[in-house]
Amino acid sequence: MKATMISRHDCSARDLDDPLAPLRQQFDLPQGVIYLDGNSLGARPKAALARAQHVIMAEWGTDLIRSWNTAGWFDLPKRLGDRLAPLLGAGTGEVVITDTTSVNLFKALAAALQMQASDPAQAARRIIVSERSNFPTDLYMAQGLAAWLDRGYQLRLVDSPDELAQAIDADCAVAMLTHVNYRTGYQHDMAAISSHCHAQGALALWDLAHSAGAVPLDLNGAGADLAVGCTYKYLNGGPGSPAFIWVPEKHQARFRQPLSGWWGHATPFAMEPGFAPADGIARALCGTQPILSLALVECGLDIFAQTSMEAIRRKSLALTDLFIALVEQRCASHPLGLVTPRGHARRGSQVSFTHPHGYAVMQALIARGVIGDYREPAIMRFGFTPLYTSFADVWDAVEILRDILDTLAYDIAAKRDAVT
């Protein structure tokens, strides 16, 4: 099929028709920047500055320690978890915002292994299934936990999603999967895989780092068992903002995690010497949270509350379809390879292309204001965030990419920064 050529005018016309376009006004983005890295660090909600000032001056400065009660600091992980829950398809009292994704994954995986070990019918299982292409920290945390437990747990890593069904078998205790792959943008079928896990007697633990705020999620509807994810990516919580953990009501009574700090205690201020886990989601907490950073997560959630994940998904697919079509039309003579699935059901909210000089080309793009990022091997990654990316932005980004490629305006000896 020969696609018709798309013009910049077509893209601007789509912006005029876009119901999400006004939300861009709620973000502060520098002039001259097309920001296609919201999958790594979301842009700043304008409201975050005033919120930070209020927390620092009024809550901390004036009210001091009283703010644990009067400003609701102590309940913030649960209150914000409840605000995030609808975006995940989770229930009230099933999510807390706390700690980091790595730490929450450790807690969730430990709890899942413990749930299996305490069930005589499942206790012999020793395999944790994941993907070799998973984000490294997930694999590292699983390796660390398995070595620490020293009970013979082993990671079984598959090289392709097609191998998962076979790998999740009668020896598998937990499938620990990232729903949308950070490098390729491939999206798993959460419901199908979770149900396969259950048919085999395994548990399904999902990492939603590249899914939360990016694609519609239905954790309870999909029958997932546990989940974790970031708030600083598509949720625009700010650099290093605390992560989330979801423990569904059906598993809360059995959920025990090893980081049994006082925030997870049934009566933290009774100051008892023995640990007794709180009822409900609070048992997923450990200790005192970074309140300043945690408070700013709400500014991102306030923007999501003005739209729906369905509207965001519609625009996300339109943006990524447009980007793929424009790159293929305008950069056709260059050695670019699409690694993101074309099928909508299997695509997250990013598009990745390989290029033999991917790192150098990305550095040239960034120098000209088109901010994406680079991931080994040879992958240029472009994240699309419907809350603040326009259709004209997509046109302009591809035009700059075309110019860089046509004129060879990149330095193949470009020095690597520590963070690529």
Ligand SMILES: *Cc1c(COP(=O)(O)O)cnc(C)c1O
């Ligand atoms: C971004 C990301 C993380 C980040 O973990 P941190 O503990 O926040 O550093 C973890 N897992 C996946 C799949 C990610 O994409």
